[in-house]
Every structure is written in C-alpha cells, then in structure tokens.
Amino acid sequence: xxxxVSVAKVSAIPARSAKCIEIAGHRxxxxxxxxxxxxxxxxxxxxxxxxxEGEIHGGEVECPLHGARFDIKSGKVTLDxxxxxxxxxxxxxxxxxxxxxx
Numbered sequence: 829x830x831x832x833v834s835v836a837k838v839s840a841i842p843a844r845s846a847k848c849i850e851i852a853g854h855r856x857x858x859x860x861x862x863x864x865x866x867x868x869x870x871x872x873x874x875x876x877x878x879x880x881e882g883e884i885h886g887g888e889v890e891c892p893l894h895g896a897r898f899d900i901k902s903g904k905v906t907l908d909x910x911x912x913x914x915x916x917x918x919x920x921x922x923x924x925x926x927x928x929x930x
Contacts, residue, residue, distance in 0.1 A: 832920060832927040839924065841865070846889065848880035852930045856917060859900050861887060866900050867917035867928050874910040 835849045841860040848870050849856050855870040857880035868889075870880050877893030884890075888897045888906050896910035903916035918929040 830929050832918075832929050834922075834925045835928050836926045837924050838865075838921060838926060841926070844884055846880045846882070846884065848878065849928075851928065854930065856928060857889070858919075858926065858928070859884070859889065861900060865919045865921060865926050867919050868898065868900065868903050869915040869917075871914070872896055872898075872910055873905070873912035873914055879914065 833851055841847050843860050843862050846857050846859045849858055857868050857870040859866045870878055872891040874894055874896045877891040879889050882889045882892045887900050889900055890897050894909050897907035898914055899906055903914040905913055920927050
C-alpha cells in the first residue's frame with residue numbers, strides 16, 4: 829500500500845534546484861521547477877550518478893557523471909548514454925509541506 833510522506837518544506841528547495849532525500853530505503857531527487865515540485869529516483873540509470881547534484885537545463889536534469897539527461901516531469905531519458913528511464917514519484921504540496929508517494 830502506498831502513502832504520501834512529508835519529506836521537506838517548500839522553503840528548503842529554492843526554485844530551479846534539487847535536493848536528495850532518503851525515505852523508506854529510497855534515494856529520491858526532489859526538484860523545484862519554478863514552484864512546481866517533482867521527484868525522481870536519485871540514481872542515473874547509466875552508472876548511478878546522483879541526479880540531485882546534476883545541472884538543470886529547462887525541464888531536464890543532466891547527470892553529473894557522464895551527461896545523460898532526463899525529463900524531470902516524467903523521468904524519461906532525453907540524452908545518452910543512459911538508455912533506461914528513471915523512476916518517477918508522485919508529489920503533492922500541502923501548505924508548506926512537500927509530500928512524496930512511497
């Protein structure tokens with residue numbers, strides 16, 4: 829059974845940035861794209877690079893290790909060398925709390 833879990837405060841993640849959170853055995857990259865929040869598995873599917881430490885280009889995040897890119901909203905690969913999408917998590921904001929469905 830899945831449930832939404834509070835993981836961060838809105839004020840803790842500035843616009844156009846990301847933060848790694850760990851919850852229920854999952855490392856999750858939490859992104860703020862101009863006030864809209866998204867969550868992806870933090871590990872690049874190419875060689876496990878931390879997506880939360882990658883550069884944000886428009887609506888994509890670039891893995892800091894080898895440059896693979898992923899769509900932040902869907903988790904889909906947009907640029908090699910990765911050839912597998914990353915997991916996407918549902919996010920909701922309740923007041924000041926950001927919640928992720930686990």
